[in-house]
Amino acid sequence: MSNTARIFSEILSIDAWRSQASSNAKEAKVHVELAFHHGRLGGDDFSIPFTFSIYLKRAVLSIQVSSPLKIDRDSIARGVPEKEVELTKLRNIRESIVTSGSGRLSINPAIFFAQMSGGVKSAKEITLEEQSKVIETVPPILIRPSPTGMRGEYRWELEPSYLPYLDGQPWDPVGSPRLSIQDLTEAGDEALVKVFVSCKLEDIEIKDLKLKDGCFDAKLSQAIYGDMNRAAAVQYIKHALRYASLEPGMLDNRFSSVLLADILAISG
């Protein structure tokens, strides 16, 4: 659909397809394979005079189906963890760590366990065994269903639990289809199922901004920049990535949303 996948492919891989349900020829399941990584951008691109690491703190997956297709409401994949109470609890733990830690404190399994067990122990006292307990029992990516209220669209919000950034696959793409679509007509393949991944400007984190050797004279690349200059340059890059990912006509500054990837789910 657009070139957005190319820009953000270092941090996000996506594939989507439909599989026919054997019992009912008029119904198909929509599968989305999504994987998050940490990426370094700028290395291969001569037009970018520096390199930087890029991370995602949150993302939203949306599936839109065009008529005459319909989403089967009973088939929509639920949140992870499935129980609302559990999901809220884990999100609150993360929220309290994020808001209490000023500045650079980054979240990890030890801090998460310390908070989960009511702050009796400090993060330094948490044993490796206790940390692995967190890793085994808490899903690394929390998934919150976010119904839009529209018949042809559904969303899921994805955020990390005990890690600072999104990493890995949020679900089993084959065993856990996102939803089923109904009313496949004979021209079913022409009706579109669009899959989008987006985030907000503040959900992108850029670190380790380094000027490339050879692009500038030695003095320039070794100069020490002020914190303010670095923050402004990083912010400029975020805007530039966002503008580059927008399709014409979508330019609207008010929402500061960034389209990370879009793909059509075709029959697989």
Add this chain to the structure above:
Amino acid sequence: MDLSRAIDLLLAESSSLKELAAISGIPSAIFYNGADLRDLDLRDQDLRGLNFQGADLRGSRLEGVLYNMGAFNGALLNEEFNNLHDDYTFYVDDMLLGPLERFYFYVSFRSISIENLLAFAGRSYAAFANLAEIGIKSLRRARRGHPVSSPTALRICRALKELVPSDIGDSYVKSMYVSIFSQPLMKFHGLDYVRDKIPHEIDRENFLKLFMMDTGWVPPLETKARVTVYLDESLAMRFRSR
């Protein structure tokens, strides 16, 4: 994607966020939206004309900064700077976003803001009420920060926009208007206000989601709790007639 401007920002001999925003070439009022501004020493900086919606300023020192009211709403700050927040979260542009006539709710404006703008534009209250096609009493309520109905608020917002001269070259004049339109100016309340209860505030994020989804769509009643804004005109009439 022109990233050479980032180099200009790195090399700029300035540590003023305002000057750096000007160098970026992106409108200053939105440049720091969602920015990572942790652990910076911003003491005594002039941040007027900038807006920090979604920005992370934890660990940053903000003593003595000059800023427009509402500029830090929606930003993460250390607890000691919580006084920089207020609870006005909606922008004039939010009001002008879509077919708001379909919805009915209550809006309060930050007090003084309308008066300041009218004084600056040299308009009398009567002339402005005329321009906005609202009663002078409604205008009085709005400028004092009391809740007014959404159709009234919409008319006020349209009229405020009309006050902006087409050519705002002068930096002082420009900064005056920017301080009004690039900062949140309003609070939205649900219909509960009419029912003599404490008015519940409408969350901006949910409200915008609603408009982003499809402006032609009126949310069904069962989604009331989730979206908070379920209010169409007929429903409002029904409540008011009780």
